[in-house]
Amino acid sequence: MDPLTRKLALNMPLTLGAALSGIATPDSLRGGPEVADLDYALPGARSAIVFGVPFDDSFIDPYLGKKNCDLSTNKIRITTFAAGIAFEISTVLASLGYRTYPIAPNFEFRKDSPNGIYNRVPPASLKLIAVSCGIGCIGQSGLLITKKYGAALSLGGVITDAVLEPTEPLPESENYCDRCMLCKAACVADFIERDEVSINMGGRSVRVGNCRPAARCAYPCGGITGLHPDGKWSTWSPGRFPLPEKDEEYRTISKKYVGRYLERKRNGAVCYNPLLAGTYEMQYTCSNCQFVCHPDPEVRKKRLSMLRNSGAVIEDSDGNRTAVSPEEAEKYVSELPSERRRLYSD
Numbered sequence: 001m002d003p004l005t006r007k008l009a010l011n012m013p014l015t016l017g018a019a020l021s022g023i024a025t026p027d028s029l030r031g032g033p034e035v036a037d038l039d040y041a042l043p044g045a046r047s048a049i050v051f052g053v054p055f056d057d058s059f060i061d062p063y064l065g066k067k068n069c070d071l072s073t074n075k076i077r078i079t080t081f082a083a084g085i086a087f088e089i090s091t092v093l094a095s096l097g098y099r100t101y102p103i104a105p106n107f108e109f110r111k112d113s114p115n116g117i118y119n120r121v122p123p124a125s126l127k128l129i130a131v132s133c134g135i136g137c138i139g140q141s142g143l144l145i146t147k148k149y150g151a152a153l154s155l156g157g158v159i160t161d162a163v164l165e166p167t168e169p170l171p172e173s174e175n176y177c178d179r180c181m182l183c184k185a186a187c188v189a190d191f192i193e194r195d196e197v198s199i200n201m202g203g204r205s206v207r208v209g210n211c212r213p214a215a216r217c218a219y220p221c222g223g224i225t226g227l228h229p230d231g232k233w234s235t236w237s238p239g240r241f242p243l244p245e246k247d248e249e250y251r252t253i254s255k256k257y258v259g260r261y262l263e264r265k266r267n268g269a270v271c272y273n274p275l276l277a278g279t280y281e282m283q284y285t286c287s288n289c290q291f292v293c294h295p296d297p298e299v300r301k302k303r304l305s306m307l308r309n310s311g312a313v314i315e316d317s318d319g320n321r322t323a324v325s326p327e328e329a330e331k332y333v334s335e336l337p338s339e340r341r342r343l344y345s346d
């Protein structure tokens with residue numbers, strides 16, 4: 001008898017601390033984009049075990065309301081935990097004689113893209129694999145959304161040559177995204193488009209959201225800048241650098257300001273991003289699209305309002321960040337000595 005049964009494959013992530021699990025196969029991903037091809041990461045792949053680990057919901061309101069950014073720490077810890085689950089399952093399956101490829105939840109990029117890792121193409125899309133096996137659907141934000149946890153979860157997975165029967169995808173009628181566009185309203189970089197886009201995958205049509213190039217999100221999401229163009233509110237970044245309209249300017253602008261970002265003291269938890277040449281240390285300062293998108297539309301509205309009325313973030317000389325009114329923030333930064341002001345503003 002095959003040692004890895006379907007039941008065991010679905011239970012392993014749950015026992016180790018995930019909340020949702022599923023199984024995809026090349027057939028359930030058939031016809032999808034190149035990042036849905038399991039063979040790229042593991043030639044001869046027969047299945048993928050994928051799972052979701054939710055973030056701590058109690059940290060979301062204080063984060064969006066700028067009381068504290070403990071959610072950022074929680075996001076780093078949970079994402080690292082999801083990577084650990086994938087590694088543990090992969091290790092056990094490899095010991096049983098299967099070939100495996102644990103998929104990193106974040107920051108793993110193909111090196112053979114035209115701009116190498118800077119194209120930010122993952123070896124396999126955990127999001128598409130998760131959709132194909134019924135863990136959730138995709139919202140207009142382009143994020144995986146689930147009825148219980150919204151978009152507030154980290155995905156992980158293991159590609160393997162074990163033959164496993166797939167779990168069923170959810171019907172599109174289960175997709176709670178009503179295109180409220182509150183994720184777009186929560187985004188300082190105007191990353192999310194309004195048009196609806198679908199792809200064919202696994203013999204069915206799948207809604208996939210509609211977003212502009214990833215570099216547009218990465219510049220504020222990683223913390224380089226954060227002040228909304230209207231000047232009235234910010235992410236958890238104290239940066240006030242420009243947010244260009246044209247997509248093609250984003251790579252250049254990130255390069256221009258990344259050095260100043262890395263010079264900031266930036267107290268708080270960090271993760272490691274290979275795109276941040278220098279210290280590689282990154283803090284999540286945004287993820288607003290992710291955390292506004294609660295399954296209940298009323299909670300979404302409340303969260304967006306909290307965010308947009310939370311003021312703008314400033315950073316003191318020890319790297320501590322606090323939110324103050326937009327007027328106070330502007331005055332604070334304009335009165336900084338020039339060698340400190342350049343870390344936040346032109």
Ligand code: SF4
Pocket residue numbers: 139140141142176177178179180181182183184292293294300
């Ligand atoms: S915030 Fe609204 S539009 Fe955006 S993904 Fe969530 S439900 Fe869809």
Ligand code: SF4
Pocket residue numbers: 183186187188189190191192216217218220221286287288289290
């Ligand atoms: S993480 Fe922030 S910058 Fe990136 S798309 Fe979401 S809201 Fe916009």
